[in-house]
Amino acid sequence: QVQLVESGGGLVQAGGSLRLSCVVSGRIFSINRMGWYRQAPGKQRDLVAMITSSDITNYNDSVKGRFTISRDNAKNTVYLEMNSLKPEDTAVYYCNADGLYAPAGSYSRAPFASWGQGTQVTVSS
Numbered sequence: 001q002v003q004l005v006e007s008g009g010g011l012v013q014a015g016g017s018l019r020l021s022c023v024v025s026g027r028i029f030s031i032n033r034m035g036w037y038r039q040a041p042g043k044q045r046d047l048v049a050m051i052t053s054s055d056i057t058n059y060n061d062s063v064k065g066r067f068t069i070s071r072d073n074a075k076n077t078v079y080l081e082m083n084s085l086k087p088e089d090t091a092v093y094y095c096n097a098d099g100l101y102a103p104a105g106s107y108s109r110a111p112f113a114s115w116g117q118g119t120q121v122t123v124s125s
Contacts (some may be wrong), residue, residue, distance in 0.1 A: 001022065001027070001101065001103060001104055001112075002025070002026035002028065002097075002101050002112045003024070003025045003114070004023070004024050004077075004095045004096070004114050004115060004116035004117075005022065005023050005025070005027060005116060005117070006020060006022045006051070006093065006094070006095045006117065006118065006119040007019065007020070007021050008020040008021050008117065008119065008121075009093060009119030009120045009121045010117045010122070011122045011123075012085055012121075012122070012123055012124070013087055013123070013124050013125065014085060014087055014123055014124065014125050015084060015110075016027070016085050016091035016123070017081070017082060017083045017084075017085065018085065018111050018121060019035065019050045019079060019080070019081050019082070019084045020066045020079065020093055020094030020095075020119060020121075021029035021077060021078075021079055022034070022047075022077065022078045022079075022083070022097075022116055022117070023034075023038060023075070023077050024076040024077070024078075024097050025076065025103060026099050026101050026113075027068050027102040027103075027104075028076055028080055028099065028100075028101050029082040029100040029101055029102065030053070030099045030100045031073070031076060031098070031110050032053050032097075032098050032099045033050055033051070033052070033053070033070075033096075033097065033098055033099075034051055034069075034071050034078035034095070034096070034097045035047060035048070035049060035078070035095070035097070036048040036049050036050075036078070036080045036093055036094070036096070036098045037093070037094045037096060037097060038089075038091035038092065038094070039091055039092050039094065039118075040090060040091040040092075043091075044089040044098050045073075045094065046060060046065065047060055047068055048060050048063055048080065048093070049063065049068075049069035049080060049106065050064075050069070050085075051069045051070065051071050051078065051095045053073075055071070057069055057084065062088075063089075064118065066082065066083050067080060067082050067102065068079065068081040068083075068086075069081075069119050070076065070082070073086065078095060078097070080093070082121070083125045085121075086097055086123060087124065087125045089121060089123050090121060091120075091121060092119065092121075093116040093119050093120075093121050093124075094115055095115070095116035096109045096111050096113070096114070096115050096116075097112075097113075097114060098111065098112060098113040098114070099111070099112060100112070116121050
């Protein structure tokens with residue numbers, strides 16, 4: 001009942017830039033943390049960047065200074081601006097968010113923690 005839809009992935013040359021977006025939809029009361037994770041073939045899913053409702057951010061050391069996470073609370077959207085991309089950034093990027101929503105047919109508040117379907121980012125050397 002809470003859906004996350006990512007967009008903005010693609011193929012880019014090393015040194016290039018991409019901007020990922022993730023929209024959270026549903027009967028949302030509030031969103032706490034929003035984040036981006038990535039998973040390369042044969043590897044575990046790792047945190048790339050996270051932003052809280054107070055705009056406190058946290059980055060994986062490998063992307064500090066190159067990636068910027070931001071959010072638009074009015075649009076329930078989180079962004080990931082990726083610059084100076086490297087071949088090792090190639091992965092499927094997943095959006096994650098948690099907060100409170102109203103289940104169908106209810107006005108009560110329930111917690112959610114959801115993932116998007118992922119978007120492929122490929123950086124060629």
